[in-house]
Amino acid sequence: MTMVGQPEPAWTATAYVKGEQKTISNADYKGKWHVLYWYPLDFTFVCPTEIKGFQSLLDDFGDDKVEVIGVSTDSFFSHKAWFADRKTFPQVITHPVIADTNHAVSTAFHVLKEDQGVAFRATVVVDDKGIVRAVAVNDLSAGRSPAETLRTVQALQSGGLCGADWKKGDSFAG
Numbered sequence: 463m464t465m466v467g468q469p470e471p472a473w474t475a476t477a478y479v480k481g482e483q484k485t486i487s488n489a490d491y492k493g494k495w496h497v498l499y500w501y502p503l504d505f506t507f508v509c510p511t512e513i514k515g516f517q518s519l520l521d522d523f524g525d526d527k528v529e530v531i532g533v534s535t536d537s538f539f540s541h542k543a544w545f546a547d548r549k550t551f552p553q554v555i556t557h558p559v560i561a562d563t564n565h566a567v568s569t570a571f572h573v574l575k576e577d578q579g580v581a582f583r584a585t586v587v588v589d590d591k592g593i594v595r596a597v598a599v600n601d602l603s604a605g606r607s608p609a610e611t612l613r614t615v616q617a618l619q620s621g622g623l624c625g626a627d628w629k630k631g632d633s634f635a636g
Contacts, residue, residue: 465594471570477558478541486558496529496588500573500581504536504544508605515608517555528615532559535580585611
């Protein structure tokens with residue numbers, strides 16, 4: 463089921479935010495472009511590659527006024543313990559990571575793998591008007607490219623026709 467072109471579902475959740483437990487919601491991102499990315503579980507192999515990838519591009523997302531929010535079905539306490547592991551995460555994780563233990567956010571975005579109680583590897587781009595502009599969902603074993611997510615957001619923000627491999631600053635198609 464595609465959500466592209468539809469308003470972002472309302473959500474409120476507990477999140478890990480710079481080591482603290484906070485409540486965040488879609489209302490906090492009203493008027494802002496934002497990316498939500500889901501990963502299945504803490505303490506796994508593929509997930510930290512994605513989390514570190516998004517973290518390393520935060521300045522680039524910020525240059526385009528895009529907020530980044532991670533989501534998994536693990537708890538705040540699991541996030542806090544895992545993100546403190548400097549071998550796995552040499553760079554401190556500073557973007558919010560939702561602890562979707564009740565699966566409400568994953569369900570609202572249709573990315574919950576119900577038979578396992580974890581989320582698929584999903585990415586959702588929401589524009590500054592609260593409209594879902596892009597959705598990508600991978601099965602659990604295939605990680606995604608945070609750089610491609612950034613490129614997609616930049617293409618959507620550009621207002622032009624952007625061909626495959628278009629990059630910010632390139633001319634538009636047609």
